[in-house]
Amino acid sequence: MAEEWDSKPVPSGRIARLGAFGRLAGGVAGGVLAEGARRLAEGERPKLRELLLTPANVGRVADQLSQLRGAAMKLGQMVSMDAGELLPPELAQLLARLRERAHQMPPAQLQRVLAAEWGPDWRRRFAHFGASPIAAASIGQVHKATTPDGRVLAIKVQYPGVRESIDADVDNVATLLRVSGLLPRELDVAPLLEEAKRQLHEEADYAREAAQMRAYADLLGADPAYVVPRPDDQFTTPRVLAMNFVDGVSIDSLAEAPQPVRDRTMTALIALVLRELFDFGLMQTDPNFANYRFQPETGALVLLDFGAARAVPPSVSAGYRALLAAGLAGDGDAAREASVAAGFLSPAAATRHRATIDRMIEVILGELGRPGAFDFGDRAFVGVLRDQGASVAADRASWHLPPADLLFVQRKISGTAMLAARLKARVEVRAMVERVVGALAPETSGA
Numbered sequence: 272m273a274e275e276w277d278s279k280p281v282p283s284g285r286i287a288r289l290g291a292f293g294r295l296a297g298g299v300a301g302g303v304l305a306e307g308a309r310r311l312a313e314g315e316r317p318k319l320r321e322l323l324l325t326p327a328n329v330g331r332v333a334d335q336l337s338q339l340r341g342a343a344m345k346l347g348q349m350v351s352m353d354a355g356e357l358l359p360p361e362l363a364q365l366l367a368r369l370r371e372r373a374h375q376m377p378p379a380q381l382q383r384v385l386a387a388e389w390g391p392d393w394r395r396r397f398a399h400f401g402a403s404p405i406a407a408a409s410i411g412q413v414h415k416a417t418t419p420d421g422r423v424l425a426i427k428v429q430y431p432g433v434r435e436s437i438d439a440d441v442d443n444v445a446t447l448l449r450v451s452g453l454l455p456r457e458l459d460v461a462p463l464l465e466e467a468k469r470q471l472h473e474e475a476d477y478a479r480e481a482a483q484m485r486a487y488a489d490l491l492g493a494d495p496a497y498v499v500p501r502p503d504d505q506f507t508t509p510r511v512l513a514m515n516f517v518d519g520v521s522i523d524s525l526a527e528a529p530q531p532v533r534d535r536t537m538t539a540l541i542a543l544v545l546r547e548l549f550d551f552g553l554m555q556t557d558p559n560f561a562n563y564r565f566q567p568e569t570g571a572l573v574l575l576d577f578g579a580a581r582a583v584p585p586s587v588s589a590g591y592r593a594l595l596a597a598g599l600a601g602d603g604d605a606a607r608e609a610s611v612a613a614g615f616l617s618p619a620a621a622t623r624h625r626a627t628i629d630r631m632i633e634v635i636l637g638e639l640g641r642p643g644a645f646d647f648g649d650r651a652f653v654g655v656l657r658d659q660g661a662s663v664a665a666d667r668a669s670w671h672l673p674p675a676d677l678l679f680v681q682r683k684i685s686g687t688a689m690l691a692a693r694l695k696a697r698v699e700v701r702a703m704v705e706r707v708v709g710a711l712a713p714e715t716s717g718a
Contacts, residue, residue, distance in 0.1 A: 375404050375412050376430065384431055388508045396506075400426075408561065410475060410578070415516060422515065424503055427477065429510040434475040441468050459672065466675035470556075474578030477512035483555075483577040484514065490551055496539040498566065498573045519564030519573040525694055536565060537647070537696035538703075539572055544687050545707045548680065549588055555580045556679040558686020560693075579679075587676050590614070595708045598639050599701070603632045615681075617671030624663045631659045639701060647688065648695030 376384070385393050394400060398419050404412040411429040418424065441464055473479055481502035488499040498517055506513035525533050540563070547554035555562070557579035564573035590613030597605035607628060610616045621628060638645070638652050663669060673681070691698065 375407050376428075378402065380431065381428065384428055385511070388511045389506070406561065408559075408576075411512075422503070424506065424513050425500065425516045426506065427512040427514075429475065429477065434472065434510075437471045437475065438468050441471070463672060463675055463678065466679075470579060470581065470679070473581075474557075476509055476578075477507060478509045480512055480576075480578040480580075481507050481514075483553075483580040486553065487555070487574065487577060487580070490553070495569070496571060497543065498569075498571045500573075500575070517564070517573050519566045522560050522563040522565055522690065523693070525565055528694075530695075530697070532570070533694045533696045534644070534698060535570060536572065537691045537694060538698050540687055540690070541698055541700065542703060543572075543574075544683060545703060547683075548583060548591060549707050552583050552585070552588070553580060554583050554680060554683055556683045558683050558690065560690055563690075581679060583680060584676050587613075587674075587680055590677070591680070592708055595704050598636055599705060599708065601636055601640055603629055603636060606632050606636065614673040614677050617669060620663060620666075620669035620671060623666060623669055627659055627663055631656055634659070643699075644697035645700040646695075646697050647691035648697075650692060 375381075389396065396418070397416050398421075399417040401415045403414075405415050405425070406413040410433055411427045413425055413427045416424045416426050445460065445464055481504075484499060484502050488501060491497045491499060498519075500514035500517050503513040503515065522536075525536060544554075555574070555577055557576060559576070562574070562576040564575065565571075566573060590609065594606060594609040594613060594615075597603075597609050607616070607621060607625075610632075611618055611621050616628065634652055634655055672678075
């Protein structure tokens with residue numbers, strides 16, 4: 272059964288979207304003044320950050336960004352997947368709401384978009400076209416359709432104005448984060464913002480995504496563990512992506528599945544990430560849970576949404592290989608040096624906070640060195656790392672932004688770990704890494 276979606280038009284013009292950000296800023300400012308006045312009347316002296324991140328303001332930001340969709344909503348989702356449990360609770364709540372939001376275009380707006388892409392008589396090309404979307408996301412919404420010759424298609428329709436608004440939306444969201452104090456002023460994020468704009472422009476090019484979908488289908492071949500849809504050239508345009516409809520259930524639904532099912536599914540997904548990183552040289556870097564479906568009858572993973580697929584530079588693969596090899600060997604010094612060489616750590620942080628970083632590495636190596644399957648449901652070590660890292664994060668002189676290529680790859684790895692934690696999967700991660708990296712730890716190599 273199709274889900275019920277809220278119907279709100281997407282502001283498509285630059286002036287309309289700028290006005291939406293202006294209203295958002297005004298609403299947040301009004302909320303700050305009202306809450307500040309209330310707390311002062313009660314004898315409190317609240318900090319600005321506390322006033323900005325009230326539940327009311329969190330709601331305002333989530334509501335407005337979810338209506339804007341496009342890059343505004345996408346960036347919020349990206350940050351929530353990247354930072355995971357390390358975010359302030361208020362921001363985590365805001366971004367979680369963004370992941371859950373689902374608005375659809377009103378029918379009149381959908382009609383205008385499809386008429387512009389396919390012509391005014393486009394409905395005659397289908398035996399059936401579902402009026403309500405079966406999925407809605409930040410850049411587009413998906414409809415199910417049947418052609419006169421019986422082909423069942425999933426058709427992703429891009430929201431109007433999304434492509435044209437990417438640059439301004441990214442800048443506006445960055446400004447909101449800076450004003451809130453959640454994006455440190457000392458951190459030079461300009462290179463990352465430019466890379467985010469470039470990737471979002473690529474994600475908004477559905478002809479490019481169709482090519483990436485074919486590339487993945489060819490790379491995976493007949494592997495029964497994965498299913499990749501095939502694009503349909505007859506209906507695909509730069510703003511409409513048509514593909515054969517592939518059935519499956521939400522990956523989240525596996526949270527109640529038997530343990531072996533969860534373990535096999537996450538083993539297949541982690542194996543895919545390792546192949547992307549070390550074999551394919553190509554990675555789908557958006558780990559949104561909605562990009563995966565599961566087929567109970569076959570146990571196969573359905574892979575969706577290839578707009579964020581990007582090349583993995585050899586230097587990034589080599590950096591991860593060195594880091595994983597050090598981890599397998601239990602060599603803390605080599606792991607720290609590999610982290611700096613790859614760009615995870617700045618030399619300043621490694622020098623100024625060496626003892627703390629070494630303790631964090633020791634925790635990670637201890638987890639990696641445990642015999643048997645890695646239990647992603649056991650999250651105790653995450654809190655330890657968060658506590659250890661607090662002093663490093665508080666030292667502004669040590670702040671460091673890793674290279675964009677590294678960040679996008681790590682985003683996929685972190686998001687995959689989050690899904691494994693959601694499913695409480697147990698996976699033989701160490702054995703998988705040993706096979707891929709080709710480096711055995713001393714205790715298993717006979718040394």
